[in-house]
Amino acid sequence: MKKLKLSISILMLTFVLVACGSVDKTTTTKNTSGNGNQKTEITGQNSSKYYKTVLKNGKYQVSKSRGVSTQQNSNNFNLKSFDKGMLDISKKVFSTDKYVFQEGQYISSERTQNWLGRYSKKNPSGLNPKKVKGKLVPEYIQQINEQDYLVPVGKNLSLGGMTIGIGVNSIYYYQKEQYGATYEKKLTNDQIKYQGKLAAQKILNRLRKNNKLKNIPIVFALYKQAPDDSLIGGNFYAYSVNKNGANKISSWNKVNQKKYVFPIADGEKSPNSNDASSFNEFKSQVQNYFPNLSGITAQAQYNDGALTGMHVNVNTQFYSQTEVTSFTQYLQTAAQKYLPANAPIDITVSSAQGVQSFLSRGSNDRSFTFHIFDSF
Amino acid sequence: MKKLKLSISILMLTFVLVACGSVDKTTTTKNTSGNGNQKTEITGQNSSKYYKTVLKNGKYQVSKSRGVSTQQNSNNFNLKSFDKGMLDISKKVFSTDKYVFQEGQYISSERTQNWLGRYSKKNPSGLNPKKVKGKLVPEYIQQINEQDYLVPVGKNLSLGGMTIGIGVNSIYYYQKEQYGATYEKKLTNDQIKYQGKLAAQKILNRLRKNNKLKNIPIVFALYKQAPDDSLIGGNFYAYSVNKNGANKISSWNKVNQKKYVFPIADGEKSPNSNDASSFNEFKSQVQNYFPNLSGITAQAQYNDGALTGMHVNVNTQFYSQTEVTSFTQYLQTAAQKYLPANAPIDITVSSAQGVQSFLSRGSNDRSFTFHIFDSF
Numbered sequence: 181m182k183k184l185k186l187s188i189s190i191l192m193l194t195f196v197l198v199a200c201g202s203v204d205k206t207t208t209t210k211n212t213s214g215n216g217n218q219k220t221e222i223t224g225q226n227s228s229k230y231y232k233t234v235l236k237n238g239k240y241q242v243s244k245s246r247g248v249s250t251q252q253n254s255n256n257f258n259l260k261s262f263d264k265g266m267l268d269i270s271k272k273v274f275s276t277d278k279y280v281f282q283e284g285q286y287i288s289s290e291r292t293q294n295w296l297g298r299y300s301k302k303n304p305s306g307l308n309p310k311k312v313k314g315k316l317v318p319e320y321i322q323q324i325n326e327q328d329y330l331v332p333v334g335k336n337l338s339l340g341g342m343t344i345g346i347g348v349n350s351i352y353y354y355q356k357e358q359y360g361a362t363y364e365k366k367l368t369n370d371q372i373k374y375q376g377k378l379a380a381q382k383i384l385n386r387l388r389k390n391n392k393l394k395n396i397p398i399v400f401a402l403y404k405q406a407p408d409d410s411l412i413g414g415n416f417y418a419y420s421v422n423k424n425g426a427n428k429i430s431s432w433n434k435v436n437q438k439k440y441v442f443p444i445a446d447g448e449k450s451p452n453s454n455d456a457s458s459f460n461e462f463k464s465q466v467q468n469y470f471p472n473l474s475g476i477t478a479q480a481q482y483n484d485g486a487l488t489g490m491h492v493n494v495n496t497q498f499y500s501q502t503e504v505t506s507f508t509q510y511l512q513t514a515a516q517k518y519l520p521a522n523a524p525i526d527i528t529v530s531s532a533q534g535v536q537s538f539l540s541r542g543s544n545d546r547s548f549t550f551h552i553f554d555s556f
Numbered sequence: 557m558k559k560l561k562l563s564i565s566i567l568m569l570t571f572v573l574v575a576c577g578s579v580d581k582t583t584t585t586k587n588t589s590g591n592g593n594q595k596t597e598i599t600g601q602n603s604s605k606y607y608k609t610v611l612k613n614g615k616y617q618v619s620k621s622r623g624v625s626t627q628q629n630s631n632n633f634n635l636k637s638f639d640k641g642m643l644d645i646s647k648k649v650f651s652t653d654k655y656v657f658q659e660g661q662y663i664s665s666e667r668t669q670n671w672l673g674r675y676s677k678k679n680p681s682g683l684n685p686k687k688v689k690g691k692l693v694p695e696y697i698q699q700i701n702e703q704d705y706l707v708p709v710g711k712n713l714s715l716g717g718m719t720i721g722i723g724v725n726s727i728y729y730y731q732k733e734q735y736g737a738t739y740e741k742k743l744t745n746d747q748i749k750y751q752g753k754l755a756a757q758k759i760l761n762r763l764r765k766n767n768k769l770k771n772i773p774i775v776f777a778l779y780k781q782a783p784d785d786s787l788i789g790g791n792f793y794a795y796s797v798n799k800n801g802a803n804k805i806s807s808w809n810k811v812n813q814k815k816y817v818f819p820i821a822d823g824e825k826s827p828n829s830n831d832a833s834s835f836n837e838f839k840s841q842v843q844n845y846f847p848n849l850s851g852i853t854a855q856a857q858y859n860d861g862a863l864t865g866m867h868v869n870v871n872t873q874f875y876s877q878t879e880v881t882s883f884t885q886y887l888q889t890a891a892q893k894y895l896p897a898n899a900p901i902d903i904t905v906s907s908a909q910g911v912q913s914f915l916s917r918g919s920n921d922r923s924f925t926f927h928i929f930d931s932f
Binding site: 230233238239246247249259260261262264327439465471480502503507509528540554 | 619637701815855881886911
């Protein structure tokens with residue numbers, strides 16, 4: 181232990197400039213130990229959008245609970261949007277220019293799986309309520325993820341903060357008998373809110389018992405899982421920042437996030453009639469342009485009522501590479517003309533052979549750029 | 557017929573500025589006929605890389621032989637690289653700022669299929685040699701594609717040139733009996749060159765018989781098809797520009813194009829030992845970085861011995877969206893450091909769930925930009 185500490189304390193910090201983009205600078209920071217076989221690097225460009233990340237001995241530090249979230253989500257959208265949303269909430273607390281991202285290194289797979297289980301004599305750390313014979317007791321907590329945020333302290337990288345995401349079911353799926361039919365029980369928003377906050381408080385107490393986590397800020401981000409058949413992920417509904425040493429969660433910040441799939445289905449509420457009709461106009465123009473266009477859908481995200489992003493998916497069959505090119509050029513104009521202004525928008529064009537092209541316009545861009553997946 | 561001519565001659569040309577990018581201008585040109593139900597639009601941004609294209613009544617004008625090339629190619633790489641390469645050769649003759657691209661409108665599917673067949677009494681226009689009983693007579697001509705290049709003349713768009721691509725087999729695949737085993741016969745480079753040029757001359761004569769094609773420049777581009785199991789498309793080997801009215805092809809320009817798949821297989825020739833070892837270094841660095849990385853390969857294209865482009869494909873399994881993000885950021889630095897400088901390079905990162913991210917650096921860019929396929 182002493183040897184390890186010594187080894188870490190003599191890490192050397194060297195900055196090597198690898199490449200300069202026109203906008204951002206790429207920096208690789210190497211902390212090399214005295215004996216030369218311990219090496220920490222920071223990789224990534226300076227950006228307000230992305231954290232830099234850590235390499236150890238040239239290797240990516242995967243999560244200590246790697247793979248657990250994959251097992252816990254039947255719907256891949258819940259996985260992607262959960263991870264991404266945790267980063268977005270973390271950015272409110274841990275700025276990308278000061279903190280470096282690291283996959284969770286403190287909560288192991290085994291521990292995560294125990295926490296996600298039901299409470300029982302054999303599993304006293306289970307966050308889900310214990311089984312009661314003859315009664316339907318839902319499981320609420322579906323996934324837990326840890327993200328670490330490091331800061332350079334002198335010549336070392338030191339843990340500067342942590343974000344814990346907790347995914348709470350909106351629907352509890354269960355079988356009455358093994359391999360039997362799957363039944364659904366819809367959970368109320370009150371239950372979802374209460375259970376997420378309850379689990380966060382328990383996890384905070386457990387984490388504070390670890391000396392390394394006693395004095396860091398710990399952020400909790402609560403997420404309502406989307407149903408298994410949803411075409412979009414769930415949404416975050418609250419987060420809480422717990423300063424160094426705090427053992428009790430004293431307050432929660434509301435996250436007003438809503439997600440929609442366009443076109444809006446009959447009878448479903450529209451987030452904003454302008455956006456919905458813009459999308460429909462775009463869709464009908466594009467479907468008129470190209471024969472046999474099979475589908476255009478979009479995911480849209482709203483924060484505090486404002487559109488904060490849209491992912492458009494276009495599926496069709498192409499008969500030549502020139503069709504892909506022309507169609508993409510057409511979309512560039514049509515998207516600018518019909519889709520909502522000011523929000524970042526991506527458009528992915530796919531065929532049975534995979535992604536053919538994509539277009540994107542960032543929040544501050546005036547027009548769409550595109551990329552066509554060519555082949556030599 | 558007279559009515560149609562009249563209708564076209566009174567087309568009105570109006571320029572509508574739809575959107576301005578920071579670099580390029582988007583222009584939509586509308587040629588609206590007097591009676592209001594005929595409308596030609598030009599879509600696309602001003603660019604040296606891409607032609608603008610034509611819309612008629614808001615619809616894309618698909619090729620008159622749409623789908624034939626798809627049927628003719630077992631290997632999709634031959635389809636993509638053939639179309640793309642025809643555009644590259646066309647750009648040498650028809651500049652993107654003057655000409656507008658249109659899918660071939662003069663050679664129908666039926667005609668193309670007849671031309672691709674064997675010569676026979678029933679099919680006198682077949683470009684492939686007639687069957688001889690008891691003798692193996694290869695089919696040489698595998699695909700034919702037409703691209704039209706239009707120029708604005710007064711208030712109309714008028715055909716200003718045409719490019720015909722001819723794909724010649726490098727291997728003739730045949731069955732000795734229906735549904736039997738497939739045999740291969742490798743064709744010599746001399747055969748490939750001769751047969752491509754022979755077909756071009758025949759096609760030129762046939763096209764000149766059409767009054768509309770009598771007085772336009774017609775370009776022929778000859779392509780050597782890649783084998784069916786190739787991981788990269790074939791290559792163009794010659795092109796010829798035939799000025800207005802010329803009935804005889806008098807000269808061919810050699811195209812010195814070579815394509816390679818990296819890593820170079822044992823015993824195969826490397827285009828350039830620096831590029832091959834750069835790629836290997838990149839591959840080993842990246843495979844060291846990330847656990848269970850399943851594959852990194854690349855397509856590389858050389859013109860006149862110089863690397864003119866590289867498409868890198870990375871395949872792996874990700875367990876979270878943060879892994880995708882970190883890995884992509886790492887690639888941004890590693891690609892800049894290890895991959896050959898000065899050539900345009902794309903990197904596509906895929907998992908079993910499809911494309912996760914991609915990076916790209918254009919010929920004149922100093923560093924890689926990336927895009928991550930997020931989900932809400």
